[in-house]
Amino acid sequence: xxxxxxxxxxxxxxxxxxxxxxxxxxxxxxxxxxxxxxxxxxxxxxxxxxxxxxxxxxxxxxxxxxxxxxxxxxxxxxxxxxxxxxxxxxxxxxxxxxxxxxxxxxxxxxxxxxxxxxxxxxxxxxxxxxxxxxxxxxxxxxxxxxxxxxxxxxxxxxxxxxxxxxxxxxxxxxxxxxxxxxxxxxxxxxxxxxxxxxxxxxxxxxxxxxxxxxxxxxxxxxxxxxxxxxxxxxxxxxxxxxxxxxxxxxxxxxxxxx
Amino acid sequence: xxxxxxxxxxxxxxxxxxxxxxxxxxxxxxxxxxxxxxxxxxxxxxxxxxxxxxxxxxxxxxxxxxxxxxxxxxxxxxxxxxxxxxxxxxxxxxxxxxxxxxxxxxxxxxxxxxxxxxxxxxxxxxxxxxxxxxxxxxxxxxxxxxxxxxxxxxxxxxxxxxxxxxxxxxxxxxxxxxxxxxxxxxxxxxxxxxxxxxxxxxxxxxxxxxxxxxxxxxxxxxxxxxxxxxxxxxxxxxxxxxxxxxxxxxxx
Numbered sequence: 001x002x003x004x005x006x007x008x009x010x011x012x013x014x015x016x017x018x019x020x021x022x023x024x025x026x027x028x029x030x031x032x033x034x035x036x037x038x039x040x041x042x043x044x045x046x047x048x049x050x051x052x053x054x055x056x057x058x059x060x061x062x063x064x065x066x067x068x069x070x071x072x073x074x075x076x077x078x079x080x081x082x083x084x085x086x087x088x089x090x091x092x093x094x095x096x097x098x099x100x101x102x103x104x105x106x107x108x109x110x111x112x113x114x115x116x117x118x119x120x121x122x123x124x125x126x127x128x129x130x131x132x133x134x135x136x137x138x139x140x141x142x143x144x145x146x147x148x149x150x151x152x153x154x155x156x157x158x159x160x161x162x163x164x165x166x167x168x169x170x171x172x173x174x175x176x177x178x179x180x181x182x183x184x185x186x187x188x189x190x191x192x193x194x195x196x197x198x199x200x201x202x203x204x205x206x207x208x209x210x211x212x213x214x215x216x217x218x219x220x221x222x223x224x225x226x227x228x229x230x231x232x233x234x235x236x237x238x239x240x241x242x243x244x245x246x247x248x249x250x251x252x253x254x255x256x257x258x
Numbered sequence: 259x260x261x262x263x264x265x266x267x268x269x270x271x272x273x274x275x276x277x278x279x280x281x282x283x284x285x286x287x288x289x290x291x292x293x294x295x296x297x298x299x300x301x302x303x304x305x306x307x308x309x310x311x312x313x314x315x316x317x318x319x320x321x322x323x324x325x326x327x328x329x330x331x332x333x334x335x336x337x338x339x340x341x342x343x344x345x346x347x348x349x350x351x352x353x354x355x356x357x358x359x360x361x362x363x364x365x366x367x368x369x370x371x372x373x374x375x376x377x378x379x380x381x382x383x384x385x386x387x388x389x390x391x392x393x394x395x396x397x398x399x400x401x402x403x404x405x406x407x408x409x410x411x412x413x414x415x416x417x418x419x420x421x422x423x424x425x426x427x428x429x430x431x432x433x434x435x436x437x438x439x440x441x442x443x444x445x446x447x448x449x450x451x452x453x454x455x456x457x458x459x460x461x462x463x464x465x466x467x468x469x470x471x472x473x474x475x476x477x478x479x480x481x482x483x484x485x486x487x488x489x490x491x492x493x494x495x496x497x498x499x500x501x502x503x504x505x506x507x508x509x510x
Contacts, residue, residue: 035412035439056468057311058439158289184312185289188485213311214485215509230439243508252507254471256498 021080022047022176022207023068023099028077030060030067037063038074039231045176050198050208052222052239054215056251059228061211062104065178069101070094081176096124100174102165104181104211108153114164115140115149121171132171139167142204143197159190163197170201177201179210183217195221219243227251273301275334276430276462277322277353282331284314284321291317295331295488297481299430304456304463306473308497309483310507315466316358318483319432322464323355324348335430350378354428358435358466360419364408368399371407371418375425384427392421395454413444420451424461431455433465437472449476470507474498482506 021044030038037060045051053061066072068079070091079086086094100121109117118139122132140146143163148156153164162182169177182198183191191214198221202208212218218225218239225242227235235245242248249257277299284292291314299305307315320326322333324345333341340348345355354375362371372392376385393400396417402410407418416436423431433452437445453476455461467473473480474494481491484506490497497503504510 057435158287181312185286185291187290213313215310215507216505219509230441239509243510249508252469253503254469254474256471257504 024080026078028074030074036231041233047207050223052218052225053211055228060231098175100169100172101178106161110154117153118167118171121168124172139170143167159186176207183214275300278334280332283329284317285329292486299464303478306477306480307466313483314486319434349426350380352429354423354426355432356419356423360415362407367404369403375422381427388425392424396421412440430462435466
């Protein structure tokens with residue numbers, strides 16, 4: 001996999017390495033009628049980061065994923081990936097440019113086998129079915145599902161279906177992978193394995209953005225946390241600083257916990 | 259927000275339980291959401307159900323109101339086992355549920371939405387009286403009675419949803435995250451409404467809220483769920499003083 005990001009290495013004078021960003025989200029606003037789901041959100045993601053996105057229910061996390069991956073078009077703002085604007089592109093075009101994702105509501109092709117599901121992802125990158133199958137097998141090994149390759153997707157447990165979604169997304173060879181709720185609904189005993197898997201995906205050279213509600217999980221995997229509340233970005237930084245951030249503590253617990 | 263302003267408790271701790279949930283387990287297929295959860299709500303209380311996203315709070319309310327069947331465990335309302343009853347039968351017993359995200363009929367008027375809350379046989383004969391009562395509680399809904407529900411602000415829509423729940427004449431009202439997505443000023447109004455429903459109408463309340471301070475400013479007692487397990491339950495002061503809170507909500 002091409003993990004070398006093609007930035008020219010030019011350091012901006014003020015120390016902000018603007019050209020080294022893989023993803024640039026600029027002033028993105030998305031409204032649904034009177035509801036502002038994302039309000040002027042801006043952030044950059046550098047190659048190799050694992051960015052955790054947190055926030056109370058209705059904060060705008062999944063909407064942000066949908067805007068970045070082309071399921072929604074932002075009302076205002078611009079999103080650039082590897083220097084190229086994504087605004088106006090369809091989800092499949094964005095996938096082809098190197099952004100993969102999973103969904104909070106799992107959406108495998110239930111009537112296909114596990115291997116076929118992942119092969120569909122790999123066919124985005126190659127017209128050769130045998131090459132796609134090879135890539136599928138590699139991705140299934142990566143997520144620990146090789147022994148289920150011949151099972152139908154509908155036969156899998158929730159934890160296994162989450163791994164399948166990750167394998168299918170990885171088979172599209174993303175440079176940026178966006179995971180929506182990795183541990184939701186999964187037995188607590190399988191959580192450490194899923195956390196380890198996120199680390200393996202990063203070791204494959206993939207940059208990650210992860211929505212996750214289990215704070216212990218997010219604290220252990222994220223190199224950086226972005227917190228949203230009522231559609232706005234309220235904190236952005238190293239995990240240990242963000243969870244002590246005034247606005248975050250107020251949003252989660254209230255002013256008496258400051 | 260004033261955190262320490264817990265109201266004088268109306269319910270003596272010895273009052274009888276209206277709702278008793280025992281060792282409840284709930285799963286959607288193999289996607290298990292609740293494990294072995296037990297709690298109770300006593301006559302006249304306001305009880306908050308707290309926990310991060312995905313902790314199982316809505317699922318707990320949904321199984322109490324009968325929208326989802328439990329895998330195991332039992333639920334009693336007024337000393338009677340209800341976990342085998344259909345949702346509408348539970349409404350008739352005096353248990354109403356205000357759903358997350360309000361779920362109004364957007365094209366119907368405010369008043370039509372309210373009247374649909376009094377649909378079951380025990381509530382229908384009292385419709386006029388119930389309507390007068392909820393419109394006295396929410397004068398703005400009376401002003402807007404002929405407006406289509408979708409033209410209301412988020413806070414007003416939440417009031418319609420709560421008022422529609424009251425139209426069923428419940429003794430226990432379940433309210434799923436009434437402050438979701440609302441601006442801080444409107445949140446204060448909604449929490450005030452909950453206090454009044456309890457204080458003026460004598461309705462026992464079990465409600466979900468994500469912000470701890472806000473919840474404990476209204477509740478007599480609270481339970482915290484974490485990843486489908488009941489972590490702790492206690493009076494508002496006990497929960498406020500718990501060291502577990504920062505760990506659960508902030509990962510510290």
